[in-house]
Amino acid sequence: MKKNGLANLDDDLAVERMSLAEIAAERLRELILIGKLPPGQPLSERELSERLRISRTPLREAIRELAAERLIDVLPNRRPQVADPSLEHIEDLFDVQAALEALAGRLFTKRATQEQIDELVAIHERFSKFPDDCEPLKFFRTDMAFHSAIVRGADNVALADTHRQYNAALFRARFMSSRQLRWRDITIAEHTEILDALCARDAERSAAALTTHLMSGRANQRMLDPDAD
Amino acid sequence: MKKNGLANLDDDLAVERMSLAEIAAERLRELILIGKLPPGQPLSERELSERLRISRTPLREAIRELAAERLIDVLPNRRPQVADPSLEHIEDLFDVQAALEALAGRLFTKRATQEQIDELVAIHERFSKFPDDCEPLKFFRTDMAFHSAIVRGADNVALADTHRQYNAALFRARFMSSRQLRWRDITIAEHTEILDALCARDAERSAAALTTHLMSGRANQRMLDPDAD
DNA sequence: AAAAGGTGTTTGGTATACAATTTTACCATT
DNA sequence: AATGGTAAAATTGTATACCAAACACCTTTT
Structure with missing residues (x-):
């Protein structure tokens, strides 16, 4: 017997459980696109992780994902910044x-x-x-x-x-x-x-x-x- | 005056200070491209991190970076796999x-x-x-x-x-x-x-x-x- | 004997602690 | 007052421990 009867609904919609990193990436992307996080804004990992109620590890992975999309610039040992293209x-x-x-x-x-x-x-x-x-x-x-x-x-x-x-x-x-x-x-x-x-x-x-x-x-x-x- | 004798695996590229995640990403990319890690190969985070002599945290970031490049497929709660495009x-x-x-x-x-x-x-x-x-x-x-x-x-x-x-x-x-x-x-x-x-x-x-x-x-x-x- | 279910091991996910680096602020010197 | 250096604070980078989900194997049941 299934332990989780609620999951049947999800199965029909093919909803895969997302990791915190993926959730955070989506949320961050939205914040950047609507301008809540403006271009050039430095992002503190600690502050952001507190605001999103997750720890730094998944947040860092989310930031790296957005960096790969060139939405965030990340340099070693420096705070990531929201991209500000010329x-x-x-x-x-x-x-x-x-x-x-x-x-x-x-x-x-x-x-x-x-x-x-x-x-x-x-x-x-x-x-x-x-x-x-x-x-x-x-x-x-x-x-x-x-x-x-x-x-x-x-x-x-x-x-x-x-x-x-x-x-x-x-x-x-x-x-x-x-x-x-x-x-x-x-x-x-x-x-x-x-x-x-x-x-x-x-x-x-x-x-x-x-x-x-x-x-x-x-x-x-x-x-x-x-x-x- | 190095205090930590642990991380001297790739000192040949030490012109720029790269994070272990970046080094691992380059190394992994090379391993995938030359076929040492063949398409479809499942990647165990623990095993790979041991082979590259780094911990799982930077390795995971490297894997996410290659996933963004579509060189690795990553599904939630499953082992990442080297991409095997049809x-x-x-x-x-x-x-x-x-x-x-x-x-x-x-x-x-x-x-x-x-x-x-x-x-x-x-x-x-x-x-x-x-x-x-x-x-x-x-x-x-x-x-x-x-x-x-x-x-x-x-x-x-x-x-x-x-x-x-x-x-x-x-x-x-x-x-x-x-x-x-x-x-x-x-x-x-x-x-x-x-x-x-x-x-x-x-x-x-x-x-x-x-x-x-x-x-x-x-x-x-x-x-x-x-x-x- | 086959299928269902349970148990243990393996693996990815997350949090946290610590090390290394950068930034900041302050003080001394000019 | 401006400048340079140095120490303290803040922040990123890394390692490790723990948790939960998935898988394999075995037991149990039919």
Whole structure:
């Protein structure tokens, strides 16, 4: 007889028990992305471990994980710091993300199922009907969902993984952009072109539209005040 | 004036003060890449920490670092295992690496200095003069050096970083290929075309040549026996 | 004999104590 | 007052002990 009858529910959802390190990594990632832990912020292992109610060992592993994602800079014998990428570095990230999404677009035209196309259309429908005064976070999340849906349709695990990493590194930059009304209009127009190309299963047009869209984002990023930190 | 005679295992790399976790990560990465720790091999934390003469804490951090690079699979409450990617997954990795190198080629044509071009030419010179019976590892290292030099010339830190990660994940596959004489001829021919395009600073031709080259590698990989482990 | 269940050993997960390093603050010297 | 050095405090790096979960083997039960 099973000792733990409650676990049956979890089994159905395939929920694996997470280690404290993984939980802490997720929580830290969230704190960094929403800006509660701002760029450049030095992180004291002791203080953080107390605030998260865990010991330093799992916290250190979480920090190392985020360091591998380049969300945290860690130097030997020094306090880890929340990454504070320069404008040039952010532009570099945009260039790579553009190449990744261009590949995703090409693969999407070859591999995506009808269901995945329908899902993408549905996301875009919701997206273009948002009022101008909708919450920035809502607009932003839907924007991200659109791009993620394309990557999912590309059916390439490695690509999805790397794309997610770059999304995290670019989170702040793209979130800042999404607050501008001007940027929202551009986004919807460019998403429409991307969706058209993907539905037509035109690989090169899809790749071009996605590259253009990311380069718009990169250029828009350049306009924002680089002094902010 | 060393007080602790315990930790003198890797003093040859002591130019920079590295933590034991970093040293262990490098050592483990090497052991995995050269196949001393074969794909699928379960790793006992206690046994490994004894063999590397360190305690489990820094070893665990090293394992997490390699897990972030996808060189090791780690599941909760189970032994970490050396990653054993399927043929399909390796093909996915090739697709992403091709997109990354295509971007690197484009950026190279815009940003590379004359010195970086000269360096690339020099590498290719050495490469094409290798005799057929040269050591596989020597041929392989020079092959890698060629690709890395292109990425360096692209002057994009994020791209270089991600490219290095994918190189590690594809290490075994590409090393196996480099043992075939037929593949060597193809490599030299395709490198010549890449070099031509880069020297002409033709972005699209460079990107196309690099994509073609990586797709050759991907196709060649498919020919190799997938049963080997 | 086969299957279910229990027990002991092995292994990863976490906390804590200690060592080594860096940072900070203070004092002496210029 | 500015500067340099040195000691104390704070912080990271490492080792070890303990806990809980997983696995293998054996016993028990049918």
